[in-house]
Amino acid sequence: MNGVILEIVLAAVAAILAITLHEAAHGFAAWGLGDDTAKLQGRLSLNPLRHVDRVGTIILPGILLIGQLVALGHIGFMFGWAKPVPVAAWRFRHPRQGMALVAAAGPAMNFFLAWIGALCGWLLPYVSPQMMAPSASFIQDFILANIVLGLFNLLPIPPLDGGRIMVGILPLPLAAAWARMERAGIAVVLLLLFILPLxxxxxxxxFDPIHEILSRILPWAMRLVFNLAGQSV
Structure with missing residues (x-):
């Protein structure tokens, strides 16, 4: 039981870090492009409490973590969100393209963090035997949480980051139509992710299209991250 509790805690910490830094990256990107709204509201912080959404960051990921560990013995999929970082796109020189860059910063941060996690694998031989298993478990959970969060957010459905990237790169008439999907976007995601598969x-x-897409891409992405960190898997 203690082992299960430790696994839940390590996986929860990894997921919260991934979600928090994802959101912080949006804020820093917006600031770099000329919008200081997130800065003025204190959202350029690496303090997770600044970004935590009670349902999206704690309750839903917690249910997924515990459910998968109890039912499967491992974590295969994560889903969650933090409080959206406020962005005033009209303050960018090119609002649509600027918003696309801000959106891309979140997944980019997750992929960068996954690579950092893979690099930390080189430190495992220097960890004490007592800490070897939990350290390796945390690194694995951290890499997995970041890759899954990054890939999931690249799905081209507003308000996911991929949807906002599409709005930035599509011709204006198509971009306007795509942006209108944002009002129903979360409902579409939840429908495809939970309701229809069930x-x-x-x-x-x-019928589980999102899981099918991620399960095909995830092994390739994991290998790529480890290869970029100089480790063969």
């Missing part, structure tokens, strides 16, 4: 399983069908 209903399909109850009916005896296998």
């Amino acid at each position: 209903a399909a399983r109850q009916a005896g069908y296998n």
